[in-house]
Amino acid sequence: MNIVMIGSGNVATVLGRKFTAAGHKIVQVISRNASAATELAYEWDTESSNYFSVINKNADVYIVAVSDNALQELVHDLKLPGKIVAHTAGSVPKEILKNVTGHYGVFYPLQSIRKDITRLPDIPIFFEGSDDRTSITLKKLAQSISFKQPVFASSEDRMKLHVAAVIVSNFTNHLYALAEQYCKKEGIDFHQLLPLIEETVQRLKTDSPAGTLTGPAIRDDQPTIQKHLELLKDYPHLQKVYQLLTESILQTK
Amino acid sequence: MNIVMIGSGNVATVLGRKFTAAGHKIVQVISRNASAATELAYEWDTESSNYFSVINKNADVYIVAVSDNALQELVHDLKLPGKIVAHTAGSVPKEILKNVTGHYGVFYPLQSIRKDITRLPDIPIFFEGSDDRTSITLKKLAQSISFKQPVFASSEDRMKLHVAAVIVSNFTNHLYALAEQYCKKEGIDFHQLLPLIEETVQRLKTDSPAGTLTGPAIRDDQPTIQKHLELLKDYPHLQKVYQLLTESILQTK
Numbered sequence: 001m002n003i004v005m006i007g008s009g010n011v012a013t014v015l016g017r018k019f020t021a022a023g024h025k026i027v028q029v030i031s032r033n034a035s036a037a038t039e040l041a042y043e044w045d046t047e048s049s050n051y052f053s054v055i056n057k058n059a060d061v062y063i064v065a066v067s068d069n070a071l072q073e074l075v076h077d078l079k080l081p082g083k084i085v086a087h088t089a090g091s092v093p094k095e096i097l098k099n100v101t102g103h104y105g106v107f108y109p110l111q112s113i114r115k116d117i118t119r120l121p122d123i124p125i126f127f128e129g130s131d132d133r134t135s136i137t138l139k140k141l142a143q144s145i146s147f148k149q150p151v152f153a154s155s156e157d158r159m160k161l162h163v164a165a166v167i168v169s170n171f172t173n174h175l176y177a178l179a180e181q182y183c184k185k186e187g188i189d190f191h192q193l194l195p196l197i198e199e200t201v202q203r204l205k206t207d208s209p210a211g212t213l214t215g216p217a218i219r220d221d222q223p224t225i226q227k228h229l230e231l232l233k234d235y236p237h238l239q240k241v242y243q244l245l246t247e248s249i250l251q252t253k
Numbered sequence: 254m255n256i257v258m259i260g261s262g263n264v265a266t267v268l269g270r271k272f273t274a275a276g277h278k279i280v281q282v283i284s285r286n287a288s289a290a291t292e293l294a295y296e297w298d299t300e301s302s303n304y305f306s307v308i309n310k311n312a313d314v315y316i317v318a319v320s321d322n323a324l325q326e327l328v329h330d331l332k333l334p335g336k337i338v339a340h341t342a343g344s345v346p347k348e349i350l351k352n353v354t355g356h357y358g359v360f361y362p363l364q365s366i367r368k369d370i371t372r373l374p375d376i377p378i379f380f381e382g383s384d385d386r387t388s389i390t391l392k393k394l395a396q397s398i399s400f401k402q403p404v405f406a407s408s409e410d411r412m413k414l415h416v417a418a419v420i421v422s423n424f425t426n427h428l429y430a431l432a433e434q435y436c437k438k439e440g441i442d443f444h445q446l447l448p449l450i451e452e453t454v455q456r457l458k459t460d461s462p463a464g465t466l467t468g469p470a471i472r473d474d475q476p477t478i479q480k481h482l483e484l485l486k487d488y489p490h491l492q493k494v495y496q497l498l499t500e501s502i503l504q505t506k
Contacts, residue, residue, distance in 0.1 A: 010467070068477060091469075091477045111449055112467045117460065121452040124445065148448065160439045161446075163481045167432040167491075168446050169453045170468035171498045172425040177462040177505070179420040186413045192377065193414075193421050194457060195401065196364055199374040200422045201454050204447060207370065209430040214263070214365045215423035216344075224321060224344045228416045237504060238420075244497050245424045251490060252430070 001141060004028045004056050006074070007065035008036035011088050013115035015065060015107075018123065018145040020044055028056040032070070052077050060084065061141060063107060068092055075100055084134050086127070090162030093155040094128055105129035105138050108158050112169050122146055126153040126161060178238050217249035254394060257281045257309050259327070260318035261289035264341050266368035268318060268360075271376065271398040273297055281309040285323070305330050313337065314394060316360060321345055328353055337387050339380070343415030346408040347381055358382035358391050361411050365422050375399055379406035379414060431491050470502035 001024045005016050008031035016026050029048040031037035041048035049055075052074070062085040064071060064078075071087055078085075078100045085100050086107040097104035111123040125142035127150055129135030135152070142150030153161065176197070183190040203212050216224040225246055232239040254277050258269050261284035269279050282301040284290035294301035302308075305327070315338040317324060317331075324340055331338075331353045338353050339360040350357035364376040378395035380403050382388030388405070395403030406414065429450070436443040456465050469477040478499055485492040 067472070068474060091480050110445065112453055112456075112465070114465060114467060117456065117465070119459075121455070122448055124448050151445065157439075157441060159480065159484060160436075160441055162477075163484050163495075164432045164436055164441065164443070164446055165449055166468050166470075166481065167428050167435075167495065169449050170466060170470060170502070171428050171494075172450070173453050173462050173466055174470075174498060174502050174505075175420050175424050175428075176457060177466065178501075179417045180462055182420075183413075183417055186410075188410060188413055188417065190417070192363065192404065193417055195375055195377050196418055196422050197425070197454055197457065200365055200426050201450055202374070203365075203370065204429060204450065206372075209426050209433055212365070212367060212370070213423060213426055213430065214367060215419050217419075217423060217427075219320070221321060224415075227344050227412065228419065231412060231416050237501065241424075241497070241501055242416075242420065244494070245427060248431075248490065248494055249423070249427050252427075 001025070001060040001137075002027045002058065004030065004059040004062045005040070005065065006030045006062060006078075007070075008033050008040050009065065009067070010113045010115045011109065012063070012065035013040060014113045014120065014123075015063060015088065015109060015145075016040060016044060017120060019141075021120070022144040024141075024144070027059050030055060031066075055080070057083075061086065061137060063088065064097070071096060084129075084137050086129075086134075086138055090165070091159050094130060095155075098130070103129070103131060103134040105134045106155070106158065107138050107142065108153070108161075110161060110165055112173070122148060124148040125150045126158055128152060128154060128158070175241075178241065182232075182235060182238060213249065217246040218253065220250060220253075254278075254313040254390075255280045255311070256394075257283065257312040257315045258293070258318065259283045259315060259331075260323075260341075261286050261293050262318065262320070263366045263368045264362065265316070265318035266293060267366045267373065267376075268316060268341065268362060268398075269293060269297060270373060272394075274373075275397040277394075277397070280312050283308060284319075308333070310336075314339065314390060316341065317350070324349060337382075337390050339382075339387075339391055343418070344412050347383065348408075351383070356382070356384060356387040358387045359408070359411065360391050360395065361406070361414075363414060363418055365426070375401060377401040378403040379411055381405060381407060381411070428494070431494065435485075435488060435491060466502065470499040471506065473503060473506075 026044045029037045034050040037048035064087040084103045086105040108126040109123045127138040180190040279297045282290045282294045287303040290301035317340040333354045337356045339358040361379040362376045380391040433443040
């Protein structure tokens, strides 16, 4: 397919790389950030612009991969009647695009996406379209870039997936970051924890996490919990997180 | 080596299985829980007892894999002069064993261990001994059951590792459990999040988690954060966790 990529951030960059690797052609990159757009256009051997007025009107699909705020604004300027246009936001209804075209939809990558990471992870896509033509095209595009079968998801379900994704990815990554910082300051190698972290995730494939909790909180082992809080006394921020999640585990026992 | 296993819980069971698989012989299982001890003794084709008075005095190593509370109590009854005795607790100094024997130490498995999971994960061992003979023996025993090189860790470092382990394993697993519960109630398949969870962990091998955070909190994307809190309004507990970890990310930006 011939694709116009609107946006030049993490999602635009990584999706664009996936499209290119799958044999699609990015025919244009449009972004307010002219230098980022130029850089991507160079990478994909295509043209770029920071004006919507020069948008290529002959592409098969237009992917709008911009921040939620930018999305709110650009829908007023973007007119692509008859064209298939999809945004990539987790928590924005597809209808935001309804004045842009009669064939609008969503192409939501459920993955933590950063352009500075060279290895491209597999990206499960959740799609929806305003009509069959849009849905079928977005599904085909998704199939071409992911090992996972694309899943149709309504705007409501997609928002719920997004909340859950924040919890299982952003929040856990934040806990890793807090633990890493603690280890560094205490002269411990954070990487020694990797087998434990990997096992915790491996187990999700076969067991419900609700049934596999170990550690002092689920045992209500107060002496150990108190020792740990004492060890964290120079880390008031981490101590608060420790306390809250321990209470949370105790409450859900 | 000939090993006496004291304890019959998750750690005793899984370490015992690792020892047996590596060609060591469990010569006796001792536990207050007589039925659990009998079951393990049957599995390992050995004898069991719930009395310390009949403890086998001819083993090479005695592993005390019991709860921290039970450990506090049993050190008064256990006398094994000249024998190598090690406990498995993350947050208890090795000196708790000093009236049991002159050769005491710690054999700490840094892993989330549950006996009901049939697949045995690799278990990195952190050891320390009161003297060279003890340290060398515990190191050898550790080498025989793990792919990872055993690491010498002082009681202080081990406690710090234990705190970090709680943060990266127990707390993340709790977040998975909360997300799973939310998905179930909302009719979403939690397993659709697995590629995202795996990618978040994969990334730890090459990148510091402090530098790879994505999502609404790190972008300070308040409209999305507010939408998510609204979506969680029927889950006050999860909503509180969402709010706290979002604030925590904002504070560490």
